[in-house]
Amino acid sequence: MIDKATLDAIGDIIGAENLITGAQALAEYASDATKLQFMPDAVALPGNTQEISRILRLATDKGFPVIPRGAGSGMSGGALPVKGGLILAMNRFDRILEIDQQNLIVRTEPGVVTARLQEAVEAVGLFYPPDPASLHVSTIGGNVAECAGGLRAVKYGVTRDYVLGLTVVLPTGEILKTGVETMKGVAGYDLTRLIIGSEGTLAVITAVILRLLPKPMARKTMISFFRDVPTAVHTVSEIIRNRIIPTILEFMDGLCLDCVRGDLSLPIPEEAQAMILIEVDGDPLGVEEEAKRVRRVCEDEGVIQFRTASGEEEAEALWEVRRSVSPSLYKLSPHKISEDIVVPRSRMAELAEYLDELSLEYGLPIAAFGHAGDGNIHVNIMLDKNDAEAMENAQIVIKRLFEGVIGMGGTITGEHGIGITKAPYLEMEISRAGLALMGRIKKAFDPAGILNPGKIFF
Secondary structure: OOOHHHHHHHHHHHOHHHEEOOHHHHHHHOEOOOOOEOOOOEEEOOOOHHHHHHHHHHHHHHOOOEEEEOOOOOOOOOOOOEOEOEEEEOOOOOOEEEEEOOOOEEEEOOOOEHHHHHHHHHOOOEEOOOEOOOOOOOEHHHHHHHOOOEOOHHHHOOHHHOEEEEEEEOOOOOEEEEEOOOOOOOOOOOHHHHHOOOOOOOOEEEEEEEEOEEOOOEEEEEEEEEOOHHHHHHHHHHHHHOOOOOOEEEEEEHHHHHHHOOOOOOOOOOOOOEEEEEEEEEOHHHHHHHHHHHHHHHHHOOOOEEEEOOOHHHHHHHHHHHHHHHHHHHHOOOEEEEEEEEOOHHHHHHHHHHHHHHHHHHOOOEEEEEEHHHOEEEEEEEEOOOOHHHHHHHHHHHHHHHHHHHHOOOEOOOOOOOOOOOHHHHHHOOOHHHHHHHHHHHHHHOOOOOEOOOOOOO
16 A cells, blocks of 8 residues: 555656545546456556656655556556556657658657557558558557557567667666667677567557558558368468468357358358468558468369459458457357467367367367468457356366467467466466576566566566
8 A cells, every 4th residue: 555645756746636545536447347346546648758767766765656657448457556556657758859851751749659659651652561450449558568469460570579778767766768760780689589578577668669551552452261170270371371461361260150150241151261362561462462362372272252343442341250250259259268279270179179078078169260371369268257167167178278278389368467366377388497588687677676566577
């Protein structure tokens, strides 16, 4: 519990109007996309890097937790105040500082919504590829803290591939600039990469330098339906084996298709038990040629139905299938547990068979969709959380899912991070020696243990 004198000191730093202490207002910051709830003692809305530095010095001195928070769209509980303390809400850090068209970089504050930054750079003919599903809500700082991925990762990579430099505040209050503003730079340890994906446990990000690309001149969207999952995922591998790297290769299994079938303007073949949504981009002639080659591969693999959008309106109709899947799954059960595992592309058919086995054994519908191009599949365990047996079985399924995925050479999280929801399983993937080393790194950054405690390490 933060005492009144300390709260007054925080109010003096940021202005009393930027300190929230009322129970009703605090409740807005007590949860995130996990729907778990932990009440903070207070919420601070700092306006500049120096204010954050003073708050963290105070926290280190007094010993109260500080939890950085962006939009609260995280899926693993990374921004939850599990030990109470002060939420450091980055709402006021919402400026795009500079779009440097000559050097193809953008300088931005962390509270800028991802889609807003994309729109701003595209308005001048540039392109910021990372596109998490939450891009209309999530912020750049949160994307960096979680190393967000997204649909275009198969061709363009993830957030860490675009971060050149950071301005951060260490838990002890020091202000530090990491990285460079150039395409190359190897001076010293790569502290930028260390902070990316650290889930707010090492430092508070107050500015980001991102590299940009020229905006692709054209794109083509296609959708293909298959009789079974093995054929669909083999087709994904064949597309890439034919030296085509689509911007997007999205997958949905039969259970997902059953949930959206009949609700959309696009008819879905009754016999279809898998779908791949494909998009290519680049120069107009190259895009047309790649789209033809994609179609040939799909036809060679026995596609039931293949459609190519002739323009933006038709492309949106194809995208409607993918965008509708997550909410439509509640037709199966009132609740779901979503895991974002990754396996090698060559083992996705094996994963699908394994999910069917787990579903049959434990009596729970398990729907799978996601980014087939990089093997990052969202596994949705459908259940009623008021059913004690179903909840118990779901926890067994999660553990067995992770065991199976690691056995296939995969990872327990590709985008969502560890936070609190996956912390109990982290040792399944990372050795004790590795975890101990991470603990020492955490201690070096945060000797008093005040920054986002209770995350990652279980």
